[in-house]
Amino acid sequence: xxxxxxxxxxxxxxxxxxxxxxxxxxxxxxxxxxxxxxxxxxxxxxxxxxxxxxxxxxxxxxxxxxxxxxxxxxxxxxxxxxxxxxxxxxxxxxxxxxxxxxxxxxxxxxxxxxxxxxxxxxxxxxxxxxxxxxxxxxxxxxxxxxxxxxxxxxxxxxxxxxxxxxxxxxxxxxxxxxxxxxxxxxxxxxxxxxxxxxxxxxxxxxxxxxxxxxxxxxxxxxxxxxxxxxxxxxxxxxxxxxxxxxxxxxxx
Numbered sequence: 001x002x003x004x005x006x007x008x009x010x011x012x013x014x015x016x017x018x019x020x021x022x023x024x025x026x027x028x029x030x031x032x033x034x035x036x037x038x039x040x041x042x043x044x045x046x047x048x049x050x051x052x053x054x055x056x057x058x059x060x061x062x063x064x065x066x067x068x069x070x071x072x073x074x075x076x077x078x079x080x081x082x083x084x085x086x087x088x089x090x091x092x093x094x095x096x097x098x099x100x101x102x103x104x105x106x107x108x109x110x111x112x113x114x115x116x117x118x119x120x121x122x123x124x125x126x127x128x129x130x131x132x133x134x135x136x137x138x139x140x141x142x143x144x145x146x147x148x149x150x151x152x153x154x155x156x157x158x159x160x161x162x163x164x165x166x167x168x169x170x171x172x173x174x175x176x177x178x179x180x181x182x183x184x185x186x187x188x189x190x191x192x193x194x195x196x197x198x199x200x201x202x203x204x205x206x207x208x209x210x211x212x213x214x215x216x217x218x219x220x221x222x223x224x225x226x227x228x229x230x231x232x233x234x235x236x237x238x239x240x241x242x243x244x245x246x247x248x249x250x251x252x
Contacts, residue, residue: 007059010069017107020066026110027065027245030100031055032093032125034074034118037082037210039171039195039218041188042179044084046171047118048072049182054115054237061242065113068104071096075120081211093121094128098135105136111252113141113245119170120206122146139252143241152240153178156233157224164224168200170210172220174233181230194221 006012009028012020031051038046048070055067076087088096101112116125122144129142143149153174154165164173172195179187195218210217 007056007065007067008069009066012066017066021108025064025066026108027059027062027113027249028068028104028109028111029055029059029065029113029115030068030097030104031070032074032097032114032116032118032121033070033072034076034121035072036074036076036079036085036087036118037171037217038175039216039222040191040193041218041222042171042176043186045072046175046179047074049186050175050178051115051117053182053234054117054241057234057238058113058115058242058245061238062245065245068100070117071100074116074118075124076118078120078206078209079217081209082217090124090127093124097125097128098132101132101138101140102136105138109138111139111141111245111249113143113241115143115241116146116149119146119168122149139248141245141248143244149237152237153233156236157229159236160226160229160232162224162226162229164221166197166200166220168202168205168219170220171195171218172222173224173229174220176222176225177227177230178233179230180225180227181234184227192222193218194223195219197221 033048033051051070059065059067073086079085116122126144129140133140150169195214
């Protein structure tokens, strides 16, 4: 009999989930990722990889939580000019999130933390969370402040000794560093290309699409990325989000 313990819901059998709930595990972490272009050097599942790692490590950091399977795809219509991107309407994504939360609530989870890892998902998560909270017994905790999330990524780079700040982060230094830390073999190092740097108009990206600003799908310079910076970024987000979840659980 295997004695391996996991915080990943999808790796458990139903009786292990039941035992975890009976032992006091009451929090579920739900990352909301995407399948979309990330330049010529990062895989389409970058945001999903990030979500997998964040959910698992936040659950481990809390010590009494489980990580649900990352939701994908997400709202990526502004990337559809790049082949491979898969997108769903905001309403569809919100319905899936609602169904996730209802299922987890029915099983006895009392706190559900929603962790979007793709910029286009932050709005739908922020919109649907209060509605879900009114529909179920569990408390819904959305970590859906996109500006704060990107600030954490930039701060992680800075703490790792890389002074590089991009106001809109996509496939540049921060995200490339994260994938390097997760699995460096997934980064096509021979295909690193810079994209537009400096202030980027989010409104234009969303209304006209990414290709209106960047031909290769990259914003910023991925050449600045390092494995060490990726680990620093991940740990910074994990610690910040876990602390926020703990604070919210105490206040509810």
